[in-house]
Amino acid sequence: MVAETKGGNGNSGNLGVRERITGIYSRMVSLARELPEQLAAGERVDIRNTRRIIQCLADMIVHGDPMLLGMALSENCYDYSYRHSVNTAILSVALGCRVGLSKKELAELGLVAFLADIGKLLLPPDVLNKQGLYDDDDWRIMKRHTVQGFKAIFGVQRSDNHLACAAIASFEHHLHFDLSGYPPVHHIVEQDFYTKIIVIAEWYDALTTSRSYTEGYRSPDAAIKIMLEKAGKELDPVLLKTFVSMMGFYPVGSFVMLDSGELGIVVEPHRVLLKRPRVMVLSDAQGKSVQPFIAALSRRDDSGNYIRSVSKTLDPNNYKIDYASFFYRRTAHRVESV
Amino acid sequence: MLTHAERILSARRVIENLLRARKAIRIYPDTNPVTKKYIDDLYSELLKLLAFQDKIAFDVSVDEIHFELEEIFHSASQENNIPLLLFRDGVREVIFRKGLTRDEVARFAAIIAGEVEGGGDDLVTSIWDQDFDHIRCIIYEPDMFDLAGDAGFSGVDGAIGPELSSELQRAHKDAVSKMADEQPSYSSMEFSDAELMTLKREIELNKVDKTGKLLAIILELFLLAETDNECNEIENIMKKAVELALDARKIDVLADFFINVKKAYMDAADDPRFKANLSRVFSFFNSERFLIKVGAMLDGGVRLSDETRGQLIRLLDKGSIRTLISILGYLETISARKAIVNILGEVGKNDIDEVTRGLADSRWYVVRNIVIALRKTGDRQAKQELLAIIGHKDARVRREVVKALAELGGDELKGVLKTALEDPDLSVRWSALSSIPSLGESSARAFLKNAVRSSRFLNLDYEEKKEYYNTLLRYNSEDVRYLLEQLLRKRSLFGKARNDENKSALAYSIGVKREKSFLPCLLKLVDSKNEMLKKTVDEAIRKIEHGS
Numbered sequence: 027m028v029a030e031t032k033g034g035n036g037n038s039g040n041l042g043v044r045e046r047i048t049g050i051y052s053r054m055v056s057l058a059r060e061l062p063e064q065l066a067a068g069e070r071v072d073i074r075n076t077r078r079i080i081q082c083l084a085d086m087i088v089h090g091d092p093m094l095l096g097m098a099l100s101e102n103c104y105d106y107s108y109r110h111s112v113n114t115a116i117l118s119v120a121l122g123c124r125v126g127l128s129k130k131e132l133a134e135l136g137l138v139a140f141l142a143d144i145g146k147l148l149l150p151p152d153v154l155n156k157q158g159l160y161d162d163d164d165w166r167i168m169k170r171h172t173v174q175g176f177k178a179i180f181g182v183q184r185s186d187n188h189l190a191c192a193a194i195a196s197f198e199h200h201l202h203f204d205l206s207g208y209p210p211v212h213h214i215v216e217q218d219f220y221t222k223i224i225v226i227a228e229w230y231d232a233l234t235t236s237r238s239y240t241e242g243y244r245s246p247d248a249a250i251k252i253m254l255e256k257a258g259k260e261l262d263p264v265l266l267k268t269f270v271s272m273m274g275f276y277p278v279g280s281f282v283m284l285d286s287g288e289l290g291i292v293v294e295p296h297r298v299l300l301k302r303p304r305v306m307v308l309s310d311a312q313g314k315s316v317q318p319f320i321a322a323l324s325r326r327d328d329s330g331n332y333i334r335s336v337s338k339t340l341d342p343n344n345y346k347i348d349y350a351s352f353f354y355r356r357t358a359h360r361v362e363s364v
Numbered sequence: 365m366l367t368h369a370e371r372i373l374s375a376r377r378v379i380e381n382l383l384r385a386r387k388a389i390r391i392y393p394d395t396n397p398v399t400k401k402y403i404d405d406l407y408s409e410l411l412k413l414l415a416f417q418d419k420i421a422f423d424v425s426v427d428e429i430h431f432e433l434e435e436i437f438h439s440a441s442q443e444n445n446i447p448l449l450l451f452r453d454g455v456r457e458v459i460f461r462k463g464l465t466r467d468e469v470a471r472f473a474a475i476i477a478g479e480v481e482g483g484g485d486d487l488v489t490s491i492w493d494q495d496f497d498h499i500r501c502i503i504y505e506p507d508m509f510d511l512a513g514d515a516g517f518s519g520v521d522g523a524i525g526p527e528l529s530s531e532l533q534r535a536h537k538d539a540v541s542k543m544a545d546e547q548p549s550y551s552s553m554e555f556s557d558a559e560l561m562t563l564k565r566e567i568e569l570n571k572v573d574k575t576g577k578l579l580a581i582i583l584e585l586f587l588l589a590e591t592d593n594e595c596n597e598i599e600n601i602m603k604k605a606v607e608l609a610l611d612a613r614k615i616d617v618l619a620d621f622f623i624n625v626k627k628a629y630m631d632a633a634d635d636p637r638f639k640a641n642l643s644r645v646f647s648f649f650n651s652e653r654f655l656i657k658v659g660a661m662l663d664g665g666v667r668l669s670d671e672t673r674g675q676l677i678r679l680l681d682k683g684s685i686r687t688l689i690s691i692l693g694y695l696e697t698i699s700a701r702k703a704i705v706n707i708l709g710e711v712g713k714n715d716i717d718e719v720t721r722g723l724a725d726s727r728w729y730v731v732r733n734i735v736i737a738l739r740k741t742g743d744r745q746a747k748q749e750l751l752a753i754i755g756h757k758d759a760r761v762r763r764e765v766v767k768a769l770a771e772l773g774g775d776e777l778k779g780v781l782k783t784a785l786e787d788p789d790l791s792v793r794w795s796a797l798s799s800i801p802s803l804g805e806s807s808a809r810a811f812l813k814n815a816v817r818s819s820r821f822l823n824l825d826y827e828e829k830k831e832y833y834n835t836l837l838r839y840n841s842e843d844v845r846y847l848l849e850q851l852l853r854k855r856s857l858f859g860k861a862r863n864d865e866n867k868s869a870l871a872y873s874i875g876v877k878r879e880k881s882f883l884p885c886l887l888k889l890v891d892s893k894n895e896m897l898k899k900t901v902d903e904a905i906r907k908i909e910h911g912s
Contacts, residue, residue, distance in 0.1 A: 077489060131570070173585060177597060177598075180604065187573075190575075193581075197585075198581075212628070213580045218570075219569065283540075289535055340535055340538065345534060346527065
């Protein structure tokens, strides 16, 4: 396969956009699987491929392609442990882009975010894949993964500044903004900037995914609400605000009922009006399916009132609705005429 | 419009010029006219091709480059194999677009020459980092997209099927019965000026080196370590991090780190395991491996701030003395040697015997620097060892020994200075002369008065006499003035020339010191027939009266 670089590896040569995006995502998932195996086996780790693929990711996000972000927000069949690293990288780069980091910094941030949770993948499988809630011993082992991650990344041969940044994030990514959390620290006075970004991305991905040892899935809007409650304590308040303004109150993938009674899936946040995303409407006011179309909730009628607003949110996992597929195919659907 | 043959010829020239530019960039700075010319030639050839096309593409294979399906470059040699350089990093096509700038061409050539900072050995990353507007590369990675496709994702096209319709009905029913959500309390995220400033500051801070943070984490790791094996592991990590810091010339960051380790060590009074862990850090800090790297860094031009030097001194123990001495043997720059001597002067106070052992070194420059360090220690225990090398074969060592003994003081000093003032080497005598005040005012005065009255004095070099008088004039006492006035008035039937030269040297020193009390004596010498004396006296009077 071929990737074209605009001075890099960003836009495709021969591949279609969707294939390219799924290709990048899939490759990242497989790298997330391979890297810990290589580290655990003490093999020499070549991160050149990882670097390249993250350059592609940074290119796409810089060019404003929302599909990759949508992919990170979608449920898919990959194992959460691996998907989490990929999603964290994508969300982190998107947030980094939003705060104005350079493309070079975004590539570094992407790599750092991708590797930040690698320590978890080095945990004993019986702990990592345990069904049911963790006991104290499990948690003790689990909490060691930040140290494991640091040691594994920094132990890579020919480690450079990028890997040093990744090792830092690996150690700090369960520390909170107020330096509570784990591991306990005595000599660190502030979280690293990249870590602050990554922690927000990780939180969001973790909250919106169900896992064995947590309370389970929360809808994107519920996740945002929870995160806002943590601002200034566990999460950096300014970066969190930036994240929320990037995602909107109803992030991509939210399953919503509009005040018109229609059901739909959020496919794109509004850049300013956080409660007024673009929604792919799937049913009419009686719940009867319709030919999907995209409605911009920022639209007003002649009297200046909004035509549609979000009224309620639903958990898409309770229904057999693959909202990711709507997201990918949204360009194929008609857009409500303005 | 160029013909196909002309385009092929031009494309060949592009590669030839790229090769020349690459070579020039590796040899000369980019401001060099040769480098500039080759970049200009490369750029103008590319512009020629782009004059009638929006883009031009060069296809890359292992050792060939093709343009418009024709081979325009082939190289089997390693040296000029640009195709292989591109190919092995995955580049399969290089595309130049209309709008190309000379700056882009220069940066591209620098990447090909491997002269881009931070590029490492990955050419594609270097190209990507440059973010060219008009240069693009097609990259092939064998397994980059090996899982491409829809493996993880299902999709639907067009209309909603019956199963989904029934799910939507169910969801609708649930939603209708559900209470309306609480609306978010605000509809937009507004940022205060302070928040935006914080963000800006953080982005700026993020650009600076993170070695300090890395080392802080390593200290945390020592605190968290559960077993000896883990401690060993962390110790190795620490060494690697310290080396990264040294490579980045972050001696100040390292000093902070070790100071924090020391504090943590002091705080851990009741935790022997933790203390043992941290003691590994200190032994590394005092190790030859670490100190040699510090020496190399100082040789590389890094300057120690007073604070950092102070921190290093606080951290080094007597175990480092031998290494510091050995480093003195191969440091290449004066500033590096000075820095280490200053440190040795402080750390050496912990074990003078260990420092003096270095005086047996066969290299004069090592011995000289150890003598300086011993002087800086101010420890009189070193005197015997210094006296033992007062007759060192190298005058540069003898000179420093005199200075050191003078500063350390003691009864032996008078004898040392007397001997040193008769040393065959001028610099040693000079050193002794300037050390005379160390004898204390009255002894120094008496010593100097005797010296200038001695018959030997008249045979000294003119410059040396001046130095004696300069030293003596420091003591503005009655007896000194009396003696010097006598010397200015002294008449001599035999050896008149030598006597006048002596007066001239004294007049010169009086002028330098602007001693007004000697003016009457000097005025009596203005008509001297000795040209040299007359001139010096005139100058001295002018200095005293007019300050110039």
